Structures are given as structure tokens and as C-alpha cells.
Amino acid sequence: MTAGAPRPPEPIPGARLLFSLDPAVAHLNHGSFGSVPIGVQRAQQRLRDETEANPMRFFTQGLSDRIEHTRRHLAAFLGADADGAALVDNATTGATLVLRSLGLRPGDEVLTTDHGYGSVRLATDHECRRAGATGRAVDVPLGATDAELVEILRDALRPGRTRLLIVDQITSPTARLLPTAAIVAAAREAGVPVLVDAAHAPGMLATPVADVGADFWVGNLHKWGYAPRGTALLVVAPGWRDRIEPPIVSWEQESGFPQRIESQATRDYTAWLAAPVGTFTLRTLGLDRVREHNAALAAYGQWVVGTALGVDPAALPDPGGPVAMRIIPLPAGLAGSLSEANELRLRIAGELACEVAVNAWAGRGWLRLCGQVYNRPDEYERLADRLPALLAAHTSRTAAP
Numbered sequence: 383m384t385a386g387a388p389r390p391p392e393p394i395p396g397a398r399l400l401f402s403l404d405p406a407v408a409h410l411n412h413g414s415f416g417s418v419p420i421g422v423q424r425a426q427q428r429l430r431d432e433t434e435a436n437p438m439r440f441f442t443q444g445l446s447d448r449i450e451h452t453r454r455h456l457a458a459f460l461g462a463d464a465d466g467a468a469l470v471d472n473a474t475t476g477a478t479l480v481l482r483s484l485g486l487r488p489g490d491e492v493l494t495t496d497h498g499y500g501s502v503r504l505a506t507d508h509e510c511r512r513a514g515a516t517g518r519a520v521d522v523p524l525g526a527t528d529a530e531l532v533e534i535l536r537d538a539l540r541p542g543r544t545r546l547l548i549v550d551q552i553t554s555p556t557a558r559l560l561p562t563a564a565i566v567a568a569a570r571e572a573g574v575p576v577l578v579d580a581a582h583a584p585g586m587l588a589t590p591v592a593d594v595g596a597d598f599w600v601g602n603l604h605k606w607g608y609a610p611r612g613t614a615l616l617v618v619a620p621g622w623r624d625r626i627e628p629p630i631v632s633w634e635q636e637s638g639f640p641q642r643i644e645s646q647a648t649r650d651y652t653a654w655l656a657a658p659v660g661t662f663t664l665r666t667l668g669l670d671r672v673r674e675h676n677a678a679l680a681a682y683g684q685w686v687v688g689t690a691l692g693v694d695p696a697a698l699p700d701p702g703g704p705v706a707m708r709i710i711p712l713p714a715g716l717a718g719s720l721s722e723a724n725e726l727r728l729r730i731a732g733e734l735a736c737e738v739a740v741n742a743w744a745g746r747g748w749l750r751l752c753g754q755v756y757n758r759p760d761e762y763e764r765l766a767d768r769l770p771a772l773l774a775a776h777t778s779r780t781a782a783p
């Protein structure tokens with residue numbers, strides 16, 4: 383351990399063995415696609431085996447009850463009203479359904495921030511363009527306090543014109559916990575509904591839905607909730623439920639919310655049905671223990687890698703809460719665009735056997751490191767040892783004519 387570094391957390395015994403990750407690689411990016419514990423993978427495979435043993439029985443006898451049971455379980459886990467919740471495939475789907483339910487018209491706008499996630503911003507722009515409306519992203523400085531942030535958004539709302547505000551509960555490129563409850567309260571005063579993009583919240587925050595009270599909330603279970611990929615929960619306030627249209631119209635169209643959202647004809651429902659095994663795994667490890675471990679490990683990783691890159695520890699961004707992701711500014715001139723960020727990420731993965739996120743945000747490059755129960759302090763220490771030389775080589779290569 384380096385002098386001055388925060389203390390890394392004690393490992394959770396045996397937790398690493400729950401995952402089937404390649405041991406030759408340091409997986410420091412749980413935030414992008416998660417990692418599904420072996421027990422959850424097995425549960426999903428058992429459901430697929432059951433389907434293949436008798437597809438008729440699987441699809442026509444009790445499937446809707448099993449989906450309802452899963453929805454209720456996940457809603458309770460997140461502190462959501464189960465009657466207002468619908469299973470969807472991912473956060474981008476949930477956001478798209480909300481955008482389509484607004485009945486956008488020419489002249490309307492949907493407000494987002496520059497911390498928003500790329501696919502959700504693209505979906506926003508697409509749905510706005512189709513309706514003759516505008517998607518507008520407000521710049522929020524990284525160093526803004528919670529109070530300043532709420533004021534920036536309050537000032538940006540145009541009552542009567544802003545039809546939706548989309549804010550992230552935990553931002554992706556900047557790994558920040560946003561004061562969503564206060565933002566929702568401010569927007570409510572202006573009569574503007576809010577969609578909280580909570581892709582990272584399930585498993586990371588204790589009761590992320592109940593704490594916020596948004597009109598719409600969507601969270602991925604397949605990141606920090608250990609569910610199979612393709613599992614997310616969309617939570618909708620009572621007045622909006624009848625207005626949410628499904629991705630496709632199918633057999634349950636007349637059944638109303640949430641069945642008509644969830645019933646998507648012949649598709650693979652096994653990810654949803656296996657998702658409670660993910661939350662069970664988290665509970666078995668100890669929810670608070672996992673959260674504290676992951677947030678502390680990410681803080682440790684940020685410190686060792688950040689200081690190795692010459693960043694003043696005081697200048698390392700703080701997420702403002704128990705967030706298991708931390709960002710580090712990269713030297714100027716590196717990863718300032720999406721393609722440069724991807725190129726650098728691939729080089730780090732290829733040469734250092736280390737998976738990280740590299741994002742271009744506000745005109746510069748940022749490294750994002752995550753902490754998860756399968757990570758160890760020495761994985762960040764190894765990255766800290768080797769990254770400065772790789773970045774120097776990368777700078778001279780990309781600077782060459």
C-alpha cells in the first residue's frame with residue numbers, strides 16, 4: 383500500500399469464486415456490462431433447460447405468474463411500488479418507452495445533462511426529432527455542489543415547453559451520485575415530469591426508487607444487481623401508467639400496465655426469472671458489506687492510479703456518496719473524443735490485460751475504475767505501475783505526424 387492512500391477494504395472471503403471471470407484479466411469495469419455470478423448463470427440455464435424440455439408447458443402454464451413474482455421481488459428489493467413497475471430489457475428500452483409516452487409535439491423539448499449516458503441521449507434526440515421537438519443537454523460542471531446543480535437545472539427548465547427532464551441517479555462518464563430527490567422536487571414545482579436514469583442504482587443504493595419519488599425511474603438489475611443481462615425495472619407514477627406503450631404490441635395489449643409492457647410474444651424470459659437469484663446472492667454476501675467494500679475499493683483504486691498519473695489527490699473527483707465507480711482525469715490531449723477513448727481503452731486491455739472504462743467528457747479523457755467483490759487491491763496497484771508508461775507511449779504515438 384502507498385503512503386497516504388485510503389485503506390483498501392478487507393476482501394469478502396470466497397466472493398471472487400462466485401464469478402467465472404478470466405483470471406488472467408483485471409476486470410475493473412463492472413459498470414459497463416456487469417458480471418453474472420455462476421449461480422445466477424446456472425439458474426438461467428436451468429430455466430432454459432426447462433423451456434427446451436417442454437416449450438408448450440413453459441410458455442403456456444404459469445409463465446405470467448412467474449413473471450409477476452419476479453417483478454414483485456425486484457420491486458421490493460428496490461423500494462418500488464410493485465403495481466407501478468414493469469420488467470423491461472434494459473435502461474435504454476425503459477427510457478425510450480417513457481419518451482414515446484409523452485406525446486411530444488413541435489416546439490417541445492426534453493432536457494438532459496451533459497453527464498447523461500450516450501444511448502439515452504441518442505434515444506432522446508431521435509424521439510424528439512421524430513416529433514419536431516428538441517433534445518437539449520445542460521452543461522453541469524463536475525465541481526458543482528448538489529445545491530448548485532439543482533439550481534442549474536431549475537434555471538434550465540422552461541415550464542410549458544420542457545416536457546421531460548432526464549437525470550441520472552449515478553452518472554456514467556463522471557461517476558457521480560446526483561441529488562435526484564431535490565431535482566425531482568424542483569422540477570415538480572415547475573410542473574415538469576422527471577425520468578431518473580438509474581442504470582447503476584440497483585445493488586449500489588439501498589432503496590433507490592422510494593428515495594426519489596420520480597414520475598419515471600428505470601434501473602438495470604444486470605449491472606450491480608448481479609442479474610442476467612436483459613433485466614431492468616421501469617417504475618412509473620400512477621398518472622402515467624396507462625400512457626406507456628410497449629416496445630411491440632402483443633397478446634397482452636388489452637391487459638394494461640404492466641403486462642402489456644412485459645409480454646413481448648415469443649422471447650427468452652429466462653433472464654428476468656433468474657434475476658432474483660442475483661439479489662439473493664447479494665443478500666447472502668451482505669448488501670451493506672458489498673456496498674461498503676465496493677465503494678472503498680473504487681476509492682482506493684482511484685487514489686493509487688490517480689497519484690501514479692500525477693494527479694493531486696485533492697483534485698480526484700468524489701462521487702458524493704457510496705458509489706463503486708471513480709474517475710481520474712487523463713493527461714491533456716488523450717482520449718478527448720469517443721474514438722480516441724475507445725482506442726486507448728483497447729490498448730490498455732490488450733497490453734495491460736486490464737478492462738477499464740475510458741470516456742471522453744467535457745473535451746478531455748477520463749479513466750473510470752470500478753470496485754466489485756471479485757477485485758483485489760493489487761489489480762489497481764499493477765495498473766498504477768504500468769499505466770504511466772503506456773500513456774506516455776500512447777501520447778508520443780498519437781502525437782506523431
Ligand SMILES: Cc1ncc(COP(=O)(O)O)c(C=O)c1O
Pocket residue numbers: 413414471472473474475498499501502550552553554579580581582602
Ligand atoms: C447511466 C446509464 N444509463 C443507461 C445505460 C444503458 O444501459 P443499457 O445498455 O442496459 O440500456 C447505461 C449503461 O452503462 C448507463 O450507465
